[in-house]
Amino acid sequence: MELIDFLQVFIDESKEHLQACNEHLIKLEKDPENIAVINEIFRSVHTLKGMAATMEYGDLTNLTHQLENLLDAIRDGRIGVTKAVLDGLFFGVDELDLILQSIITGGNGTRNISDALQRLMELEKNPERTEQKKENGYQYSPNTEPHSIHEIVYDPLEITIIQQAMEQGSRVFEIMITLAQDCLLKAARVALIFHTLEKLGEIIKSVPSFDQLEEEQFDLTFTITFSTKSTSESIYQHLINISEVENAELNSLPIINPNWNQERLDGIVKNPQEVGSLEPFATFTAIPAINKTIRVQIERLDTLMNLFQEFVIHRGRLEQISRELDHPELRESVDGMAVLSSQMQSVLLNMRMLPISTVFNRFPRMIRQLARELNKQISIEIIGAETELERSVVDEIGDSLIHILRNCVDHGIEYPDIRKTLGKPTEGKITLKAFHSGNHVFIEVSDDGGGINREKVIQSAITKGLLAENDEQGLSDQEVYDLLFMSGFSTSSEISNISGRGVGLDVAKYTIESLGGTLTINSQLGRGTVFLIKLPLTLSIQSVLLTKIQSEIYAIPISFIIETVIKKQEEVMSIEGQKSISFRDKTIPLVYLQELLEVPGGAYEEDSLKIVMVQIGNKTIAFVVDSFIGHQEVVLKPLGNYLPPIRGISGAAVLGDGQLALIVDCHTLI
The missing domain is CATH 2.40.50.180 (CheA-289, Domain 4)
Structure with a gap:
C-alpha cells in the first residue's frame, strides 16, 4: 500500500493529538508543577513525530522533534514552566496546526519553520530559565517513579489451554519483548510480532491486551504467553530479527495447576525447580480499559441510513398487506420486523451522534488568546461536554458559539482594575454548559461580567437608525435584548479584531434558528449575562x-x-x-x-x-x-x-x- 492510503487516518489522529496538546497546555498554565500533564503533552508530540516521519513530512517531523527537546528539558528540571516557555509551546503547537491544515487542503506539508525552531532552541538553552524556575519555586525531576512488577495471572480457561498444550507436547513460554527507544510505530511493530509468532505456535495471552497494544497504550515492553513446539533459540532468532525489537527474553512455564496463580503471587511455591525461571517479568503501568472503536466515513453512514429508510417503506407496505389479508402468522412476523427496525433505527441514530466536546474543546485556547489581547483575566468552565448531538448540528453550531463567546470576552467581562473596584475577583469567569431536556439540547453560555446596559443599547440602536426615538417607550427587557441580534448593531465605538462591525450575534441567531433552535438572552446589570440556546437533538x-x-x-x-x-x-x-x-x-x-x-x-x-x-x-x-x-x-x-x-x-x-x-x-x- 502507498503512504497516501494512510493519509486520512494520519489527519484524523493528528487532529486529536494537537487538540490534546492544547487542552493540556491550558492545564499546565494553571498548574506549572504538574509533571503528569507535561508527560501527556510529550506523549502526544512524540506520537505525532512518529506518524509524521512515517508519512515523510519533514517540517512536521523537525518541529515536533524540537518541541520534544523543550519538553524533555522541562521534565529533566533543566528549565521551568515560565510564561515565555508556555508561549513558546503554544506557538509551536500553532505552527504544527498550520502545517497540518496545509496537508488537509492538499499541500505537501512544507512551511518555513526556521523562526519557530530558533525560538524553541533558545528557550531550551537559555540558562536564565533555570534560575527563574528556582526563584519561582518550580522544581521538576525526571519521571523516575519505579514501576511495579506485573505478574501475569491466568483465568481457569487459560490454565486449561496451557495444560492441554503441554499434554500435546508443546512448550509454553512467557516472552518479554522490549522495543527500541526510537520505535516510531509501536502498533505496527506489535502486529508484526504477533504475525511472526502465530506462524510458530499459538498465542494464549498478552499483557497488556492486544487491544491496548494495538492502541499503543503501553511503554516499550510487553509480555506474551505462547505455546509452541519450536525451540527457544528459534523463537528468539525470529523475534530479534524483527526491526526495532531490542530484546526478547523467554521464560519456560512449568506444568501448572488451578492454584498456581496464588502460589506464584504469594511466593510459596515449594519446589523452585518446578516453576522454571520466573524472573524477569515485564514492567507495566496500569492502563484503564478503553473502548474499541473504528473510524467510518460519514458518507457510509448516510448511505446506510438511506437504505434503512427504503427498508422502512417496504415494511410499511407489508404492514398494509398483512392488515388486508388478516393472516395471523404474517401479521406476527411483520410486527416482529417493526420492533427490530425500530431498534436498528435507534442504533443508526446513535452512530451519527457526536459529543459536543468536539466543539467545546477548542474554546479554552481561544478564550486565553482573546483575554491576553484585551489584557483581561478570564477563565472558562466547561460542563456537560459529553452531551451528544447529531453530527450535522455539531458541525453548524461551532461558529455561533464563537460569536457568543467573543461577545462575552469583549463586552461582558470587565477589566481587572474595574472588577477589583466593584469588589469582584480580578479574574472573570465564563461558563459553557450543555444538557439534555426532552428531545432538545440546551447550551448555556454565561459570564459574571457587567451585564447589559439597557439604556446604552437603546441609545446605540437609535444612533444607528435601527430604532426610532419614540419607539423605546414601553419596550420590555427581552425586546431590548433582541436589538442585539439586529444586523449592523454594535455598542462598540471602535472597530477591532474582536468586535465593532455589528456582525456576530445576528449571524449566530440566524444559524441557530435555521437549525430549528432558539437563542435568548437574560441579563442582570452588574452581575452578568446568560445566552441560552435550544437545539433539536437531530436534524435527520x-x-x-x-x-x-x-x-x-x-x-x-x-x-x-x-x-x-x-x-x-x-x-x-x-x-x-x-x-x-x-x-x-x-x-x-x-x-x-x-x-x-x-x-x-x-x-x-x-x-x-x-x-x-x-x-x-x-x-x-x-x-x-x-x-x-x-x-x-x-x-x-x-x-x-x-x-x-x-x-x-x-x-x-x-x-x-x-x-x-x-x-x-x-x-x-x-
Whole structure:
C-alpha cells in the first residue's frame, strides 16, 4: 500500500493529538508543577513525530522533534514552566496546526519553520530559565517513579489451554519483548510480532491486551504467553530479527495447576525447580480499559441510513398487506420486523451522534488568546461536554458559539482594575454548559461580567437608525435584548479584531434558528449575562405535523409549532392590506400556505380555517392549511440535484405508505 492510503487516518489522529496538546497546555498554565500533564503533552508530540516521519513530512517531523527537546528539558528540571516557555509551546503547537491544515487542503506539508525552531532552541538553552524556575519555586525531576512488577495471572480457561498444550507436547513460554527507544510505530511493530509468532505456535495471552497494544497504550515492553513446539533459540532468532525489537527474553512455564496463580503471587511455591525461571517479568503501568472503536466515513453512514429508510417503506407496505389479508402468522412476523427496525433505527441514530466536546474543546485556547489581547483575566468552565448531538448540528453550531463567546470576552467581562473596584475577583469567569431536556439540547453560555446596559443599547440602536426615538417607550427587557441580534448593531465605538462591525450575534441567531433552535438572552446589570440556546437533538429525524394542501402532503416541524386552532372566516380582519387574526390578545399575520408555496388548485373556500400557529424567536405567523393529518416522526431527506432549490421547502420525507411529504422550511418563510 502507498503512504497516501494512510493519509486520512494520519489527519484524523493528528487532529486529536494537537487538540490534546492544547487542552493540556491550558492545564499546565494553571498548574506549572504538574509533571503528569507535561508527560501527556510529550506523549502526544512524540506520537505525532512518529506518524509524521512515517508519512515523510519533514517540517512536521523537525518541529515536533524540537518541541520534544523543550519538553524533555522541562521534565529533566533543566528549565521551568515560565510564561515565555508556555508561549513558546503554544506557538509551536500553532505552527504544527498550520502545517497540518496545509496537508488537509492538499499541500505537501512544507512551511518555513526556521523562526519557530530558533525560538524553541533558545528557550531550551537559555540558562536564565533555570534560575527563574528556582526563584519561582518550580522544581521538576525526571519521571523516575519505579514501576511495579506485573505478574501475569491466568483465568481457569487459560490454565486449561496451557495444560492441554503441554499434554500435546508443546512448550509454553512467557516472552518479554522490549522495543527500541526510537520505535516510531509501536502498533505496527506489535502486529508484526504477533504475525511472526502465530506462524510458530499459538498465542494464549498478552499483557497488556492486544487491544491496548494495538492502541499503543503501553511503554516499550510487553509480555506474551505462547505455546509452541519450536525451540527457544528459534523463537528468539525470529523475534530479534524483527526491526526495532531490542530484546526478547523467554521464560519456560512449568506444568501448572488451578492454584498456581496464588502460589506464584504469594511466593510459596515449594519446589523452585518446578516453576522454571520466573524472573524477569515485564514492567507495566496500569492502563484503564478503553473502548474499541473504528473510524467510518460519514458518507457510509448516510448511505446506510438511506437504505434503512427504503427498508422502512417496504415494511410499511407489508404492514398494509398483512392488515388486508388478516393472516395471523404474517401479521406476527411483520410486527416482529417493526420492533427490530425500530431498534436498528435507534442504533443508526446513535452512530451519527457526536459529543459536543468536539466543539467545546477548542474554546479554552481561544478564550486565553482573546483575554491576553484585551489584557483581561478570564477563565472558562466547561460542563456537560459529553452531551451528544447529531453530527450535522455539531458541525453548524461551532461558529455561533464563537460569536457568543467573543461577545462575552469583549463586552461582558470587565477589566481587572474595574472588577477589583466593584469588589469582584480580578479574574472573570465564563461558563459553557450543555444538557439534555426532552428531545432538545440546551447550551448555556454565561459570564459574571457587567451585564447589559439597557439604556446604552437603546441609545446605540437609535444612533444607528435601527430604532426610532419614540419607539423605546414601553419596550420590555427581552425586546431590548433582541436589538442585539439586529444586523449592523454594535455598542462598540471602535472597530477591532474582536468586535465593532455589528456582525456576530445576528449571524449566530440566524444559524441557530435555521437549525430549528432558539437563542435568548437574560441579563442582570452588574452581575452578568446568560445566552441560552435550544437545539433539536437531530436534524435527520424530525417530529412533524402532517397537513394537506389540495392533494399534496406537507410536513411542518413540531419544534416551530406553538398551537393549532380553528377560526371562522368572519374572524379574519385586514390591517393595512394584511390578513390577520386575533390570538391570545395579539394580532397575528394570516398566510394561506397554498398561496405562499404556490400549490396549484382552487382557492380555499371552507367556512372554518385550519390554522397552524408557528413561532421563531419573537415572530409569530398563522399558516392556513386544508386539513390536519396527524403527528409523525419522519426522516428528512434532501431534494438532491434532480430538483432546483424550492422556496420554503427544506427537504422531503417518505411516509410509511410510500407517499412523499415535503418539509416546510418555516425559518425561510417567516
